[in-house]
Amino acid sequence: MHIVDRRLNPKAKSFGNRQRFLRRAKAEIREAVRDSLSKRKVADVDGGEDVRIRTKSLREPTFGLGQDSGERDHVLPGNKEFTPGDVIRKPESGGGGRGNKGSNQGSGEDDFIFSLSREEFLDIFFEDLALPNLVKAKLKNLKSPEPFRAGFTTDGPPAKMNHVRTMRNSLARRIALRRPKTEEIERLEAELKEAEAKDPRDEQEIEKLRARLHHLNHLRKVVAYIDPIDLRYNRTEHRPRPKTQAVMFCLMDVSASMTQDLKDLSKRFFMLLHLFLTRHYNEVDIVFIRHTTEAQEVDEDTFFRATETGGTVISSALHEMLRVVKDRYPVDDWNIYAAQASDGHNFDDDMDGCMSLLRQEILPICQYYAYIEAYSEDQIAPFLSVVWSGYDEITDEHENFAMRRVSSPSDIYPVFRELFGASE
Numbered sequence: 001m002h003i004v005d006r007r008l009n010p011k012a013k014s015f016g017n018r019q020r021f022l023r024r025a026k027a028e029i030r031e032a033v034r035d036s037l038s039k040r041k042v043a044d045v046d047g048g049e050d051v052r053i054r055t056k057s058l059r060e061p062t063f064g065l066g067q068d069s070g071e072r073d074h075v076l077p078g079n080k081e082f083t084p085g086d087v088i089r090k091p092e093s094g095g096g097g098r099g100n101k102g103s104n105q106g107s108g109e110d111d112f113i114f115s116l117s118r119e120e121f122l123d124i125f126f127e128d129l130a131l132p133n134l135v136k137a138k139l140k141n142l143k144s145p146e147p148f149r150a151g152f153t154t155d156g157p158p159a160k161m162n163h164v165r166t167m168r169n170s171l172a173r174r175i176a177l178r179r180p181k182t183e184e185i186e187r188l189e190a191e192l193k194e195a196e197a198k199d200p201r202d203e204q205e206i207e208k209l210r211a212r213l214h215h216l217n218h219l220r221k222v223v224a225y226i227d228p229i230d231l232r233y234n235r236t237e238h239r240p241r242p243k244t245q246a247v248m249f250c251l252m253d254v255s256a257s258m259t260q261d262l263k264d265l266s267k268r269f270f271m272l273l274h275l276f277l278t279r280h281y282n283e284v285d286i287v288f289i290r291h292t293t294e295a296q297e298v299d300e301d302t303f304f305r306a307t308e309t310g311g312t313v314i315s316s317a318l319h320e321m322l323r324v325v326k327d328r329y330p331v332d333d334w335n336i337y338a339a340q341a342s343d344g345h346n347f348d349d350d351m352d353g354c355m356s357l358l359r360q361e362i363l364p365i366c367q368y369y370a371y372i373e374a375y376s377e378d379q380i381a382p383f384l385s386v387v388w389s390g391y392d393e394i395t396d397e398h399e400n401f402a403m404r405r406v407s408s409p410s411d412i413y414p415v416f417r418e419l420f421g422a423s424e
Contacts, residue, residue: 145238156233169230179223180216188213246335246367247285248274249321252303253342254290255312262374266341269372269412273339287324291317297324312345314387315353322361331365338362338369344385351390358391363398371403372412 082088152165192209195202250270252263274286288303289295292310295317317340325336346354363369371391394401406412 147236148239150235150237152232153235154229154231154233156235160233160236162232162234165232166226166230169232170226173227173230174223174225177223178219179225180220185213185216185220188216245284245333246337247287247325247329249287249289249324249336249338250303251289251291251317251321251338251340253292253312253314253317253345255292255310255343255345257312257343257345258374259376261376262341262343265374265406265409265412266372268409269341269370269406270339272412273337273370285329287321289317289320289324291320295320312342312347313350314340314342314346315350315357318354318357318362322357325365335367336365337367339372340370341372341374342387343375344373344387346387348386351386354387355390355394358394358401359397363394363401366400369398369401371401373403373405375405375407377407 152162188209192206192213195206195209252258252266254263274284286300288298288300290298290303291312291314293313293316297320321338325331329336358369371387373385373388388403388405391401391403395403404411
């Protein structure tokens, strides 16, 4: 007999059971997560996931009676052939036992759907990248407090006084208390002078006007134009917020030499870079640029799934990036990041143009530029490609430029080790 707690984790009471399940079904879950990554959008990497697990992975051990030992007593209703002590022979065929053949009228079991939380998904996603927990914690907490408007308060320094709200309160109070206007007093004074100048004088009317004028002057003194209760000051609160906004340019070679495996490897890299930026900036735009001999800005589906092939001219992607920056992302307002993925192939006569663009126009406006050169795991060692040889000269000249070779998901982390150098 066995008992398994299958509750939906109310108040973390089944947290231990959930962790045991994750350990038991880890291989299946890891495979499901990797499958999900090939379909997931780059901007959606920071989230949970519903993964499908085969039911055979959920079988649990049980205790049962041995089939070939011990004594059993059975009650066989309707028995007319056997008496106590008789041995019942096993039928040769046609029994009602179980078999491995499916029935055309039977029913089966669906795959098991398991919901991974955001943290569990990221743990499995980072597992084969060997990303330290220290770096992950830093990604979550690198935010600086900034002041935000949070309504009004009745006290504060003069520099924070809200004049519009103060005058609105003053006007409402003066109207409610019937404070006389200057024009009203001046009109009453003119009527009093006119009444005093008449001949004969109407003393009763003059006395009435004087009493009215005295009352208005008294109200004007008692009901101040601005009272301390009218004052309102801007109130601020400090909340954690990234300092500014960022744009990430994803540049990828989609020529004939970039196989689907190399494109998938590039996608893993772009996902990690996007995750890094979303922890540091309030707004992150992603611009996808794919190139062969020509470059164009595309959406994400086209970026990763289109089948266009051809030769390779990297400078076309750099020109397209500069065009987009000029049109939509002013350098003073945006932090610009770029990530380039390639297999190292390029026309020899294009490298001089690429080097010039990087040195003079792109790297001066970039916060960080990472170049990933992907190669197949079947290669014993990566050859010294044209692009690698050219970019190697820039590494020592610019601190915001890094380049690495990768052949599997676990090789991607060295680029981020340099990018997250402050966490070491």
